Amino acid sequence: xxxxxxxxxxxxxxxxxxxxxxxxxxxxxxxxxxxxxxxxxxxxxxxxxxxxxxxxxxxxxxxxxxxxxxxxxxxxxxxxxxxxxxxxxxxxxxxxxxxxxxxxxxxxxxxxxxxxxxxxxxxxxxxxxxxxxxxxxxxxxxxxxxxxxxxxxxxxxxxxxxxxxxxxxxxxxxxxxxxxxxxxxxxxxxxxxxxxxxxxxxxxxxxxxxxxxxxxxxxxxxxxxxxxxxxxxxxxxxxxxxxxxxxxxxxxxxxxxxxxxxxxxxxxxxxxxx
Amino acid sequence: xxxxxxxxxxxxxxxxxxxxxxxxxxxxxxxxxxxxxxxxxxxxxxxxxxxxxxxxxxxxxxxxxxxxxxxxxxxxxxxxxxxxxxxxxxxxxxxxxxxxxxxxxxxxxxxxxxxxxxxxxxxxxxxxxxxxxxxxxxxxxxxxxxxxxxxxxxxxxxxxxxxxxxxxxxxxxxxxxxxxxxxxxxxxxxxxxxxxxxxxxxxxxxxxxxxxxxxxxxxxxxxxxxxxxxxxxxxxxxxxxxxxxxxxxxxxxxxxxxxxxxxxxxxxxxxxxxxxxxxxxxxxxxxxxxxxxxxxx
Numbered sequence: 387x388x389x390x391x392x393x394x395x396x397x398x399x400x401x402x403x404x405x406x407x408x409x410x411x412x413x414x415x416x417x418x419x420x421x422x423x424x425x426x427x428x429x430x431x432x433x434x435x436x437x438x439x440x441x442x443x444x445x446x447x448x449x450x451x452x453x454x455x456x457x458x459x460x461x462x463x464x465x466x467x468x469x470x471x472x473x474x475x476x477x478x479x480x481x482x483x484x485x486x487x488x489x490x491x492x493x494x495x496x497x498x499x500x501x502x503x504x505x506x507x508x509x510x511x512x513x514x515x516x517x518x519x520x521x522x523x524x525x526x527x528x529x530x531x532x533x534x535x536x537x538x539x540x541x542x543x544x545x546x547x548x549x550x551x552x553x554x555x556x557x558x559x560x561x562x563x564x565x566x567x568x569x570x571x572x573x574x575x576x577x578x579x580x581x582x583x584x585x586x587x588x589x590x591x592x593x594x595x596x597x598x599x600x601x602x603x604x605x606x607x608x609x610x611x612x613x614x615x616x617x618x619x620x621x622x623x624x625x626x627x628x629x630x631x632x633x634x635x636x637x638x639x640x641x642x643x644x645x646x647x648x649x650x651x652x653x654x655x656x657x658x659x660x
Numbered sequence: 661x662x663x664x665x666x667x668x669x670x671x672x673x674x675x676x677x678x679x680x681x682x683x684x685x686x687x688x689x690x691x692x693x694x695x696x697x698x699x700x701x702x703x704x705x706x707x708x709x710x711x712x713x714x715x716x717x718x719x720x721x722x723x724x725x726x727x728x729x730x731x732x733x734x735x736x737x738x739x740x741x742x743x744x745x746x747x748x749x750x751x752x753x754x755x756x757x758x759x760x761x762x763x764x765x766x767x768x769x770x771x772x773x774x775x776x777x778x779x780x781x782x783x784x785x786x787x788x789x790x791x792x793x794x795x796x797x798x799x800x801x802x803x804x805x806x807x808x809x810x811x812x813x814x815x816x817x818x819x820x821x822x823x824x825x826x827x828x829x830x831x832x833x834x835x836x837x838x839x840x841x842x843x844x845x846x847x848x849x850x851x852x853x854x855x856x857x858x859x860x861x862x863x864x865x866x867x868x869x870x871x872x873x874x875x876x877x878x879x880x881x882x883x884x885x886x887x888x889x890x891x892x893x894x895x896x897x898x899x900x901x902x903x904x905x906x907x908x909x910x911x912x913x914x915x916x917x918x919x920x921x922x923x924x925x926x927x928x929x930x931x932x933x934x935x936x937x938x939x940x941x942x943x944x945x946x947x948x949x950x951x952x953x954x955x956x957x
């Protein structure tokens with residue numbers, strides 16, 4: 387960069403202001419989560435949590451832990467199912483080039499465009515017949531549809547870059563397709579497995595529509611429903627609601643810290659290839 | 661050593677079989693079920709036990725002649741159009757700004773992704789509280805400049821604008837990231853040549869950046885359209901489509917019919933869902949065509 391130093395730092399200042407504006411609602415969520423009950427309706431609202439309280443977080447621990455646990459289990463289940471389905475498919479599409487592979491990629495692209503409300507209605511009807519409404523495996527299956535098409539596309543793009551020589555070497559060593567996949571392709575694709583897992587977890591963790599239609603009447607409800615009921619029943623205690631929201635945002639924060647560069651890749655995966 | 665083609669092809673589909681079966685069971689079947697729901701007259705009993713009479717296009721006629729159909733369609737268009745226009749404009753401005761590479765630009769660009777990564781219920785409830793009539797920060801800020809409090813979420817005149825604002829905020833990061841990657845693909849020599857010609861920054865934007873970015877912009881807008889048509893969570897959590905349906909879109913109406921009433925109307929609900937699918941698919945096919953054409957270049 388040839389720009390002179392002071393000018394560049396001036397831009398950093400503007401960048402900080404813009405980022406601050408964009409993230410202000412997030413700051414406000416954190417601020418309200420620490421606000422005392424009696425200050426919640428203060429005019430003007432307190433801009434800083436100077437007389438902060440942990441009461442909101444105590445309420446989370448007292449009331450929301452089961453919801454968080456359910457979300458965690460559903461998230462892990464979604465990750466396992468998604469990787470198990472999508473990694474072999476990505477390998478086949480990238481390296482084995484079967485007839486009909488292009489058509490399948492096309493179907494996957496279309497599948498991502500179906501509105502969630504329609505999927506939910508179809509699932510509801512089937513689950514009712516199958517008797518798996520209000521069960522965790524049912525929710526895991528439904529949540530995985532948020533991630534599987536994306537995951538196949540990511541794996542295909544990633545595994546496409548594995549050098550053919552590497553795979554041929556494995557074949558010469560006498561490895562079959564399955565062994566090649568398991569002991570060469572998967573270890574080499576570790577980064578894509580991480581990316582897919584993080585997104586699958588995040589989407590399942592954030593899901594509201596499948597949760598509210600498919601497990602809304604059950605004993606095991608995820609954190610999104612926890613917050614939703616909270617808003618419905620208890621609309622005075624916004625510090626507790628916002629504390630729950632902060633806790634529910636932790637996976638997103640972890641994703642951003644651990645996998646910053648993959649996040650942009652994930653966002654653009656469907657839009658701009660190469 | 662080389663295996664015959666037949667054994668070569670078979671294992672490829674063995675790797676694809678799980679995902680193919682999955683697509684049939686969890687995409688094709690729900691879609692089929694949805695079409696079937698929309699063509700029959702379901703009651704709660706026949707929904708469980710089967711045997712609902714075939715109703716042809718009755719559900720679609722019911723929906724189209726419902727007095728709420730046209731307002732709801734209009735809300736959907738306003739919500740979608742407003743979201744896309746502002747998300748794209750802000751996203752483009754931020755992408756151009758961050759493309760200049762300054763100290764910390766990478767970190768700040770990553771931080772701006774936060775709204776896109778947060779669970780929608782988190783964003784929606786945060787905005788609900790920001791826009792709360794009595795205790796919200798937005799009304800407090802307006803009060804400082806002497807503007808009367810606005811009933812953002814509880815007055816029919818403002819509810820649609822409020823959910824659109826929240827949705828714009830959520831969508832800006834996506835537009836930023838995609839447009840930014842489009843900007844990076846423009847070779848620096850193009851700008852260098854125009855700098856020799858003495859073009860100003862604004863001229864460069866209109867005569868070089870924007871035309872070269874047209875394919876990426878079209879893709880961004882189409883993907884945005886597909887995502888925005890689907891939006892359900894934000895509106896449902898903030899206003900439930902109310903008051904009196906003033907912020908209801910097609911997705912909200914469909915959900916309300918099927919799940920929001922004590923007496924569900926699955927048939928009409930599914931019919932609206934299918935109308936939504938058709939709209940999303942038209943956009944989707946356009947997107948795929950554009951994408952292909954860009955690859956051929």
